[in-house]
Structure formats: C-alpha cells, structure tokens
Amino acid sequence: MQQNHKPTLKLRRLGIDTYKEPVIYIREDSYICEAEGFEAQTRIRVSIKNNHQTIIATLNTVQSNLLELDEVSLSEYAWELLGAKEGDEVQLVHPEPLNSLSDIRGKIYGRPFTRKGITEIVKDIAAGRFSDIHVASFLTSCAGDRLNEEEISLLTEAMVDVGERIVWPCGNGLVVDKHCVGGLPGNRTTLIVVPIVAAFGLTIPKTSSRAITSSAGTADTMETLAPVDLSFQEMQNVVAQEKGCIVWGGSVSLSPADDVMIRVERAIDLDSEGQLVASVLSKKIAAGSKYVVIDMPIGPTAKVRTLEKANKLKNYMEDVGKQLGICVYVVFTDGTQPIGRGMGPALEAKDVLAILQRQKDAPLDLRDRALMLAGHVLEFSPDIKKGAGQKVAAQILDSGQAWEKFQRICEAQGGMRTPPTAQYRHDYLSGRTGEVVSIDNRRIARVAKLAGAPTAKAAGVVLHTPIGTKVQNKQPLFTIHAESKGELDYVLAFIEADGSIVEVQ
Secondary structure (H helix, E strand, C coil): CCCCCCCEEEECCCCCCCCCCCEEEEECCCHHHHHHCCCCCCEEEEEECCCCCEEEEEEEEECCCCCCCCEEEECHHHHHHHCCCCCCEEEEECCCCCCHHHHHHHHHCCCCCCHHHHHHHHHHHHCCCCCHHHHHHHHHHHCCCCCCHHHHHHHHHHHHHCCCCCCCCHHHCCEEEEEECCCCCCCCCHHHHHHHHHHHCCEEEEEECCCCCCCCCHHHHHHCCCCCCCCHHHHHHHHHHHCEEEEEHHHCCCCHHHHHHHHHHHHCCCCCHHHHHHHHHHHHHHCCCCEEEEEEEECCCCCECCHHHHHHHHHHHHHHHHHCCCEEEEEEEECCCCCCCEECHHHHHHHHHHHHCCCCCCCHHHHHHHHHHHHHHHCCCCCCCCCCHHHHHHHHHHCCHHHHHHHHHHHHCCCCCCCCCCCEEEEEECCCCEEEEEECHHHHHHHHHHCCCCCCCCCEEEECCCCCCEECCCCEEEEEEECCHHHHHHHHHHHHHCCCCEEEC
C-alpha cells in the first residue's frame, strides 16, 4: 500500500480566543503556504494525522517568530472542535466546495429555501465549515422579513437537529420554560421565576445565554451565585434532583449553530424577525420544553421598538411553536426603562437576592414582573385556574419556598457563592431640578459595559431614579461601579462626551 506523504506541521497552543470562529495560524513564509498557495483568509481543512476528525478553519498568517516554520496554531474554539492536543501533527489541504452556498445565492435572488437546503446550511454552520463571511451572507439573505413562516419552521427544526436534544422522563410532569427576547437592562426575572416554578413542582430546565453586547446575560448573573458551566449529564442530574436549573446553554450544546449566527448577526447589526424566532424556539425545543412563556419588552430603546413588530413576532412565535409541538404564550411588557436597580452581573444578582430573601428595600418593579411571568408559567398546570397563577407565585415567594429552592438549585449546580463588590464607585448627578422623563436603555447598558461588565463581575450601574422620579439639582441619578480606576475613568470620559442617558425635565 502506498504511504500517505502529505506534509504535516506540529500544533502549538497560543491560547487565542475567537469565540465561535475556527481560525488557524501559520507562518507566512512556511513552506506549506508556498506549496499550497495558502494566504490570509484562505479556508483550510485541518485534520490530525492518523485521525478521522477534521475541521475547516480560516487562515491568519503570522509575520514574526511567534511560531516556528514547522509549527501551526489554532484558536481555542478550533482546538475544541478538533479535539487536538499540544504537539499533535496536523495535515492541511484545501476543502471541498460547499454546495450549501448555492442555496444561499438562490435565496438572495428570491428562491425560497427548501428543507434540504436549509438543513445543509445549518449543518455546515454548526460544523464550522462556514467562514464568518458565509454566515453573514446567510443572515443577510434572511433579513428584512425575507423568511416566510414555513422557512422559519424549517430553520428552527434544522437548528434543533444539529445539537443535543433532551428528552425528560414522563415522571417529571410538565416541562416548562420562560424567555425574554432581550434589550432591557436589569431584567433578570429568570432567577426568580425558576425557583418559584420548581418549588411548585413543574420541571423548568433553564438554559441561558451569556452577554455578547449587553452588560450581563442571565448566565453571567447566575455565575456570581453558582457554577453555570455544567455538562449535559450534570444539568440532567440537577433537574432530576430539584426540578429546575439555571445553566449556560453553550456548555450543553443546545442549538450550537445559533451561537455562531448570533455572534455574526450582532457584529453586522442585523435584526431579523425570522432568525430571532428560530433562535429562541430551537433552544427551548432542544431543552425539552413543551410550554414556554415569552417576555417581549416593547420600547423606543428596547430590542422590540413598536407594537407592530411585537405582534408580528408574537404570531411567528406562537404559530411556529404550534407546528413544532410546543405551546408558546407571548406576554407584552413595558420596555421603556431598565428593570430593577442593578445592571451588571453582581449588581443584578443582588437585586435577585433582595427579592428572594424578601428584603424590605427589594426593587418592586423586578419583583412584580417576575411574579407576573411566573404566574403565566404556573397556569400551564391543570391545577391552576386561568388568572390565579400570579397569586400562587406570590405565595411561594412570600413563604420563603422560592428562596429555599433557589439555594438548593445553587448547591446542586456546585455550591452557592457571594456576589463580589466593586472597589470604585462614582455618582452621576442630575444637572437640574425636575422629573425623570426618559432613560435610554442602550446607552445606560453601554455605560455598565464600559465600566467592565460582564467580564468584571462586580462592575456595572445602579439606577436610583426610574421614570417619574422627582429629582433635585446635584442629586445622584445612577452610580457607576468599576473594579479598576482605569475602567472608571474610561466610562466617565464616555459620559462626558455623550451624557444624554437619563433625561430630566
């Protein structure tokens, strides 16, 4: 038998994080670049010698001695996909053409997606065979309300099929969930709803996201209170024990193609109704949920800005959910201002603890919204009459059962933690006496992020004056929390250049 004489390079780990993008790094003057015609942005099929596992990665060339001529490196995501180890020998070749790209071109010119076409696209995305440019092309072809209801349903199904899917034992009873479409700082109702619902006895396996462009995702906030990077089996064990969990969805591989698409979608600032519906529902279906409440905040600086768009999304969510075998109930809520006081992982966690522990100064708006949503979830139960769910939810919260259940969930996930506190704080003062008439959700969330959130868990913003508050000149409107002096100075410079965050008239 003829031996395989394909040239190989040795893997060296540099620890470069590209999130969900597989990237390969090679010296520009490497012999393999010259022999194969590889140059920056070339797509390369990478395989470990004598191993059938392969990935496709985008080439970034190195013009220094960071790598030796016979070495190659991968982004952390590519290492994970390939299952590689330091020192492995890898073989590099040009990949075969991607047939699914023709389906994207067809959509751009007005041809509807077929089941086969959209399935192949999602498989290629999940497997890392698409570059960011390919993913952006697909998202663009779907944007501007160009997906019909059938295509949204097909996309949702395909996104479920390429990831893990949980089937809960019948003995667990109703499997329920809640989700917020986002765009509202501080809206951390999940950490209150889950223990209420689980304490009642319904199964609520909550998989949550981390922040990408916001100051905190649910998983970021929960992580200040308990571990969230649970494996698939660990998540199942927690739910079997406590009826509920709050974990990071990325660690259990539910709808993995969605994580890639979200990253590119936000980078190119596209807002596709169809993609949003498929993103939300695919993860709920993959998590095994059969009944889902969707919180849809509506406001001029929220993700959903108009009632017209909200109604369109509501119809898509409910109709596609029905086609795919789950019951979806959409609730329109106020999205004109942040919910609670804190914005940032630890600050939001402290709001949640204040409510669960029934502290007198707990933020009532966050409490009321959480109870309303929990009530709707509880009404999926045949034991709760329509309209009675919120009262039952309040009883579970006020009795201390929700707080007890939350502590047990935290312990089951690896042990409860105390949220950190920032060392540096600065009060932003009102420049006049009057009344707060508006708060820009996007700008105040950006302030929290520039202060260091969500990476710096204690960083963020505490809002003191919601809309309608009467304020005096020089009264604090909000307080910035930062873990370093440099981050605090950075965010203060931003506010000085663009201070139109809280409007007082």
